[in-house]
Amino acid sequence: MFQSLQDKLDKALHTLKGKGQITEINVAETIKEVRRALVDADVSYKVAKDFTDKVKEKALGQNVITSLNPNQLMVKIVHDELAELMGGDSEELNLSGNPTIILIAGLQGSGKTTFSGKLANYLKTKKGKNPLLVAGDVYRPAAIEQLKVLGEQIGVPVYAETENKNPVQIAQNALQKGKEGNHNVIIIDTAGRLAIDEAMMNEIRQVHQTVKPHETLFVVDSMTGQDAVNTAKAFNDVLDYNGVILTKLDGDTRGGAALTIRTVVDKPIKFISTGEKMEALDIFYPSRMADRILGMGDVVSLVERAQEQFDEEEAKRLQKKIAKNTFDFDDFLKQIQQIKRMGNMKDLMGMIPGAGKALKDIEIDDNAFKGVEAIIHSMTPKERQNPQLIDASRKKRIASGSGTSVQEVNQLLKQFSEMGKMMKFMQSPGGRQMMQAMGKNAPKA
Structure with missing residues (x-):
């Protein structure tokens, strides 16, 4: 980024x-x-x-x-x-309506539909809302299908009228359906075009005037730079929207849109979106983004993501297993899944101060754990629970089953053994004493 x-x-x-x-x-x-x-x-x-x-x-x-x-x-x-x-302070969504109506606007290809799914997931999991997604793109059947797939993935219903080509009518019917189903947030995904045109603007203006949304959000592909800024201005002149959403930020090496939009349209950037995962949506904090731009990382966001995936009961269970030295490959697999749920690997590395610069020439992607997972999945349940059982013939079978080499299997077993020793030491009186000493000597914020 x-x-x-x-x-x-x-x-x-x-x-x-x-x-x-x-x-x-x-x-x-x-x-x-x-x-x-x-x-x-x-x-x-x-x-x-x-x-x-x-x-x-x-x-x-x-x-x-x-x-x-x-x-x-x-x-x-x-x-x-x-x-x-970039705006000074972060600005959250206005969710005061009952139901709250959120209208999503933007050009085709900007990531509107994916963002609509991510926003519904965010409101459901983090705000305790009961959202309804509305397929308002009457020109692209693929967009309706995509929204249905996303809705099913996150467990949020989608309102669609496949044969109806009137977006205003669809929006009105959706509002009625939303009220009947006790949905307290209604997210309307609208049609995009490849470029700004009068017909498009008139249509979205009509939808906007009819549903009177509490929040109108303009979704823009950050990688288009100044074009994104010009489009943002044109939409704002028509809709006077409440906030901007920057998508595809993980592929943006320059950052022109993020740095310029606020000045040009005087509207806050409310969310940033990276990758395709439904969890990959973050509130936009200008100060944290400035940290990242200057290579200082973003530890606060990293900790917040980790806490979202933190399960207190699971942590206690793991602590007992580590103390008894019974931490196995099943536990290791769970930890990998937890890390993956935190988001895009490259994005996570960029949140660690100095890591972005140190690893800039190294390709990091979400397949980083693929080989490790394949090896673990090729083990029998008994082998995962008792790695010491894995002898030469078993290693050969595991390598063959996972599409890896015996050398890679050996490497994983060695790393797992070293990790087990370190965990055991950290649980010992000497390990705890060392951690306390490090805590005392750590520089105060």
Whole structure:
């Protein structure tokens, strides 16, 4: 995410690092490089110039030149201004209606239908809502089918009228159906076009005026950069929507749309979407995104995702098994599934400070655990519970069954054995003492 921008900003801010003397000329050079990095990231020149003018003003006003750590102070100023550029504070959905009506708009291919499913899943699992999805795209039968598949996947009903080509009528009927079914949130997925046209705008305007949504959300493919910003403005002129959703952020190396949209339309980015998984939807926090852009990671979001998957009873059970040294491959498999549910692997790595930079040339994807899972699934239940039973002939059979080599099976068994030893040590008095000592010596926030 934003790897190209991250690299260029890192290079720009390093112009102050290691300088024997910091001068106004050094600061001006840094500002120039920051502006160039933003323009290269598909941020409009005007927005980039306004941004760097503010950074320069604050930098000289806060005495970067006389600071003991000018580079650190400059990074903080750039961080704070980036967060401000993207909206400052996060803004949640207005869910005050009964039912709350949410209208989803955007161009074809922007990810509207997938987002509609993700939003329904988010509201159901995290907000305790009873949502109804509405298939309002009357031109693309595939979109109706896709929404039905997603609805089935997340356990949310979908209202559709396959033969009806009137989106206003469908929306009205859906509202009635939603009230009858006690659905407290109704999410209407609308038709997109390949480009902005008058007929499209009139149609969505009519739907908007008829259903009077509490929230109108504009979904935009972040990878389209300035085109995304221009489209956002055109839609806002017609709908005066409440917020922006940035999709496909995991494939966006530049970040121009995320950095520019708020300035152009003066509407908050409410959610960011990465990948196809229904759980891959996050509230947009400008400050956390600024952290990630500057390579500082996003530990808060990482911890929040981990906590969402945390099962207290399961944790207690595992602790007992570790204490008794009976942690087996079945337990290991459960832990892998838990990690995978947290989201896209590359996205998760980017949340760890410094990891994004260290691993930028290494391809990380959701298949990272594929070989390990295949090996474990090729073991018999008895072998998973008692890895010490796995001898040479069993290794050969497991390798053959999992499409891997005996060497890979040996490697996994060795890693599992080392992990078991470490877990056992951490449960011992010496391990607990070491953890306490590390806690005391850790730098205070």
